[in-house]
Amino acid sequence: MSVHMSTMTFSRLQRFFWICSGTPVSVIEKYPTEHSKYIGIGATIFFTAFFAGLSGGYALYFVFAGSAFAGLWALLFGLIWGLAIFNLDRYIVSGINKSSKGLKQFYQASPRLIFAVLIALVIARPLELKIFDxxxxEQLRLRYLSDQREMIGKVQSSFREKYALELGQIAGYQKEYDSLSSEVNRLREELKAEVFGSHTATTSGVEGYGTYARNKELVVKAKQTRLEFLAAQLAGLQEYMNRQKAAEGINAQSIQNEKEMDQAVAVAGFADRNWALGELTHSANDVSRSSANAVTFITLLFIAFECAPLIVKLLSDIGPSDVDIREAESRIISQLTSSTFLSRTRIVREYRTPGSKKGGRRAKRYLSNKRW
Structure with missing residues (x-):
């Protein structure tokens, strides 16, 4: 019982691959020596379409990334894309004429081979994106980080240009404040030395609060007054600039943290991921060269996979099924292009009632009247 069931399953699978090969099943069944060849061709076409569906669905998933129906749209598009590639491959393989010989076959098949290579390139790219996910x-992280820093730099540069006058005043006041603050500290030390009678190059060495001490104190008070004015001006300008930064969003500019960066990378679109793969394979370091080689080999693998049915059919000898199809096409073309007006097959075809197996009564009457 199990052997019978497995035989039935194999028979159905075999017929399915025959259908995929693009050659009529009725023709293949008549020639047992052709069975394995068309199973291989059909299986290759099927699995090429299967990978095309996965590739197309994965590519569209990133188009609708973040949407609630992203998975559904990806599944639907993957199914449609896989069926489209399946139909194209069947047409390409079935369109090869085995009646030609030698290089003529390759000349006839060259447009189909070019088309197969283009299909392979389209299929391979989304799968490469998944393999090197x-x-x-990591490449997208580096790019987003660089973009954020560049954006923050541009915003800050624009802000500095807009408020160049205020920022110039702040810088001038700050420079004067720092210089004056150092000088006030130095004068305080000199005043202290003068009061305590320490003899230096700038003190009299006389202990007590004398004339020199009073003069130094007046100088310190004058400079302290200027210092307080500068501090008030700086505080007012800083407060104004802080308000402007808040109003123009300067204070909100910051580098994303790890969690935010992960979310940005997760919803990256197909174009960004494709750029990242290209950037990864065109850099000069050893890792990029290794990745570039891997991408090249994967692409070549898909090209070979897509062209395999064509190559198999081109390299194989003319089989019984090819001769059968060629002779059947020749007979049909000969009948359809026959120039004999009284040809029985042509008259029956012209006067036959749609859906009937034989010619109508008008055709029989016409033929009987034309007999001598």
Missing amino acids: KEIR
Whole structure:
């Protein structure tokens, strides 16, 4: 019982691959020596379409990333894309004429081979994005971090240009304040030395609060007054600039943290991920060269996979099924292009009632009247 069931399953699978090969099943069944060849061709076409569906669905998933129906749209598009590639591959393979010989076959198949290579490139790219997902995420992190720093730098540069006068005043006041503050501290030390009678190059060495001490104290008070004025001006300008920074969003500019960066990378679109893969494979370091080689080999693998049915059919000898199809097409073309007006097949075809297997009564009457 199990052997019978497995035989039935194999038979159905075999017929399914025959259908995928693009050659009529009725023709393949007549020639047992052709069964394996068309199973291989059909299986290759099917799995190419299967990978195309996965590739297309994965690519569209990033188009709708973040949407509640992203998975549904990706599944629907992947199914449609896989069926489209399946239909194209069947047409490409079935369109090869085995009646030609030698290089003529390759000349006839060259447009189909070019088309197959283009399909392979389209299929391979989204799958390469998935294979190098981890490396792409790291590359996107570096890019987003660089973009944020550049954006913050541009905003701050624009702000500095807009408020150049105020910032210039702050810088001037701050410079004067720092210089004056150092000088006031020095004069206080000199006043203290003068009062205590310490003899230096700037003190009299006479202990007590004398004339020199009073003069130094007046100088300190004058400079202290100027220092307080500068401090008030700086405080007012700083407060004004802080209000302007808050109003124009300067204070809100900051580098994203790890969690925010992960979220940004997770919703990155197809274009960003494709750029990251290209950047990863065109850098000069050893890791990038290794990744570039891997991407090249994957692309070549898909090209070989897509062209395999064509190559198999081109390199294989003319089989019984090819001869059968060629002769059937020749007979049909000969009948359809026959120039004999009294050809029985042509008259029956012209006067036959749609859906009937034989010619109508008008055709029979016409033929009987034309007999001598």
